[in-house]
Amino acid sequence: MSTRTAVIIGGGVIGLSTAYHLARKNYGKVILLDKGPVGDGASSRAGGIITDLMWSETGVRARVKSLQLYRELSLDLEGYKFQDVGCLNFFEKASYPDREKLFPIYRKLDVPFEVLDAKEMHRRWPALQAPAEIIGVHDPLGGYSEPDEYIPAITRKIKALGVEVREHQQIQDFVLRGGQVRGVVTAQGAIEADAVVSTVHAWTLPVLGELGLSYPIKTFVHQRYVTKPLPAPVKLPAVNANPMGGYVRPATGNRLLVGVETAEREEHRVTAKDWHMSDLTVPAGLKEELYERFVELVPVLAQTSWETEKVGLIMFSMDGEPILGPVAQYPGLFVGTAFHSGGFAYNPVAGMLLAEFVAEGKTSIDVSDFSPERFTSQETQAHLERTLAQKDSIRRRH
Numbered sequence: 001m002s003t004r005t006a007v008i009i010g011g012g013v014i015g016l017s018t019a020y021h022l023a024r025k026n027y028g029k030v031i032l033l034d035k036g037p038v039g040d041g042a043s044s045r046a047g048g049i050i051t052d053l054m055w056s057e058t059g060v061r062a063r064v065k066s067l068q069l070y071r072e073l074s075l076d077l078e079g080y081k082f083q084d085v086g087c088l089n090f091f092e093k094a095s096y097p098d099r100e101k102l103f104p105i106y107r108k109l110d111v112p113f114e115v116l117d118a119k120e121m122h123r124r125w126p127a128l129q130a131p132a133e134i135i136g137v138h139d140p141l142g143g144y145s146e147p148d149e150y151i152p153a154i155t156r157k158i159k160a161l162g163v164e165v166r167e168h169q170q171i172q173d174f175v176l177r178g179g180q181v182r183g184v185v186t187a188q189g190a191i192e193a194d195a196v197v198s199t200v201h202a203w204t205l206p207v208l209g210e211l212g213l214s215y216p217i218k219t220f221v222h223q224r225y226v227t228k229p230l231p232a233p234v235k236l237p238a239v240n241a242n243p244m245g246g247y248v249r250p251a252t253g254n255r256l257l258v259g260v261e262t263a264e265r266e267e268h269r270v271t272a273k274d275w276h277m278s279d280l281t282v283p284a285g286l287k288e289e290l291y292e293r294f295v296e297l298v299p300v301l302a303q304t305s306w307e308t309e310k311v312g313l314i315m316f317s318m319d320g321e322p323i324l325g326p327v328a329q330y331p332g333l334f335v336g337t338a339f340h341s342g343g344f345a346y347n348p349v350a351g352m353l354l355a356e357f358v359a360e361g362k363t364s365i366d367v368s369d370f371s372p373e374r375f376t377s378q379e380t381q382a383h384l385e386r387t388l389a390q391k392d393s394i395r396r397r398h
């Protein structure tokens with residue numbers, strides 16, 4: 001039995017998945033800490049949509065693995081099932097050529113996709129009335145996960161695998177020895193560790209700021225709504241309706257989930273370690289506007305109304321790719337953050353990769369494009385000094 005200890009800071013889906021993979025590898029003692037209950041950040045607020053039709057080769061390779069792992073997790077996690085309804089990505093005439101340029105990557109990696117016109121989309125999914133000019137790129141392997149099923153199921157599993165899940169314990173600082181990170185400090189005291197993995201998402205700057213680390217990242221408010229139940233299930237894929245500024249998918253209990261971005265809204269900076277996402281609010285009238293935007297696309301929405309609203313933060317790095325890997329300046333420290341609006345989709349593979357870095361020092365997929373070391377301190381500082389609205393940041397969906 002290994003005597004190593006790993007501490008994971010943050011019990012969102014990225015931290016939970018890292019704990020799962022470390023436990024599966026029999027790494028040793030694995031402790032996962034969250035300042036609230038698990039899932040208290042963006043993860044419980046997510047839409048849970050996943051596609052592997054990404055915009056970079058590394059992204060596609062990683063997501064193909066995520067989709068494979070999601071299917072395996074459906075068998076391994078009691079009470080959880082990946083919803084393999086497919087994922088349909090919408091483009092307009094202006095945005096389609098950029099996506100078309102990525103088709104050679106999809107073909108090279110054997111990732112299935114189909115290009116569909118509005119008529120064909122309506123034939124396959126009669127509930128969907130896409131405007132005639134919309135082009136759909138269909139990912140038959142995509143789909144979604146319900147956060148309310150997935151988070152409790154993976155938490156139960158990691159506990160059964162021996163992971164210590166310590167809730168309501170906020171990391172205040174790090175244990176540093178000989179220039180290496182050797183643990184964390186909470187109000188309850190110090191915890192010594194061979195490896196510390198930071199998966200604190202929106203809190204990355206205040207938490208890693210304790211070590212003088214910073215990254216060129218921006219956080220934006222994002223919201224999603226679920227309807228009251230409809231009389232019958234609605235047959236739909238998960239639809240990334242980017243031209244409409246949002247997305248729609250079926251949800252548990254004959255419901256629909258619709259998410260929407262607020263493109264004009266300025267970034268929301270998190271500066272305090274004890275900040276909570278329940279402090280976020282949504283502009284007045286957004287719910288009504290959202291309904292107007294989506295009722296033409298999915299007319300059955302007219303038969304119901306919104307039941308729940310969830311608001312959280314999504315985070316984009318300067319180049320739009322995740323930040324994942326070891327931190328060169330501090331041996332023993334690893335970071336996984338900035339998964340744009342696709343952290344739920346990334347979590348199975350992100351946890352696998354972080355666990356590989358921690359346990360083996362190398363990964364089974366080359367993710368050097370995601371390296372935390374890829375930004376210079378000058379560009380990081382310049383990026384952080386600017387205040388951006390979401391429309392001026394890189395916008396990438398799921």
Ligand SMILES: Cc1cc2nc3c(=O)[nH]c(=O)nc-3n(C[C@H](O)[C@H](O)[C@H](O)COP(=O)(O)OP(=O)(O)OC[C@H]3O[C@@H](n4cnc5c(N)ncnc54)[C@H](O)[C@@H]3O)c2cc1C
Nearest residue numbers: 010012014035041042043047048049171312342343344345
């Ligand atoms: C409305 C909305 C819809 C979304 N829809 C989708 C979607 O359809 N598909 C998709 O793939 N992604 C989606 N996302 C994005 C996705 O939710 C995130 O990318 C993902 O949940 C990030 O997971 P995480 O584990 O990194 O972060 P989080 O879930 O935020 O977890 C971080 C955890 O760290 C804890 N923490 C912070 N500071 C400390 C500290 N000092 N000590 C201890 N613990 C600490 C927090 O309490 C929190 O629980 C959506 C996001 C939002 C807000």
